[in-house]
Amino acid sequence: MRGDGAHTQASDDCTAGDVPGYIVAQCAAAAAAAFVVLFLKGTPAAGPMQIDLARALAAEFLYTFALCSVVLNVATCRGTSGNSFYGLAIGFMVLAGAYAVGPVSGGHSIPRWRSARR
Numbered sequence: 001m002r003g004d005g006a007h008t009q010a011s012d013d014c015t016a017g018d019v020p021g022y023i024v025a026q027c028a029a030a031a032a033a034a035f036v037v038l039f040l041k042g043t044p045a046a047g048p049m050q051i052d053l054a055r056a057l058a059a060e061f062l063y064t065f066a067l068c069s070v071v072l073n074v075a076t077c078r079g080t081s082g083n084s085f086y087g088l089a090i091g092f093m094v095l096a097g098a099y100a101v102g103p104v105s106g107g108h109s110i111p112r113w114r115s116a117r118r
Contacts, residue, residue, distance in 0.1 A: 036062070039055065039058070040055050040058060040059050040104050041103075041104065042055070049103075049106055051105065051106050055104055055105075056104060056105035056106070056107075057105075059100075059101045059104040059105050060101060060105050060107060062101075063097040063100070063101040066093060066097070067090075067093050067094065067097060070089055070090055070093045071090055071093075074086035074089045074090065075090070
């Protein structure tokens with residue numbers, strides 16, 4: 001275990017009595033994520049995109065929070081100094097946001113793409 005109390009590996013100081021708690025926490029987090037996806041995605045419909053403002057704002061807020069968390073954790077922490085993978089982590093977070101949030105809010109990372117004539 002590190003000095004700050006964070007678990008770096010599951011086997012650091014995990015006992016058999018800790019396992020049920022970890023399982024419950026993982027299942028609760030998965031259920032919460034599933035409900036967020038159901039709220040954000042709803043039932044898909046074919047045709048022109050109709051943006052629900054509440055879903056769009058919630059999706060953009062969650063994505064922005066996740067992106068800021070990734071940037072702050074990988075680019076500014078002393079524990080990741082000298083690690084060149086922070087750019088990859090940020091890039092994949094942007095890619096995940098484009099695929100997950102783009103269809104919900106209609107947002108694009110480059111506004112010119114949104115306004116381009118077809």
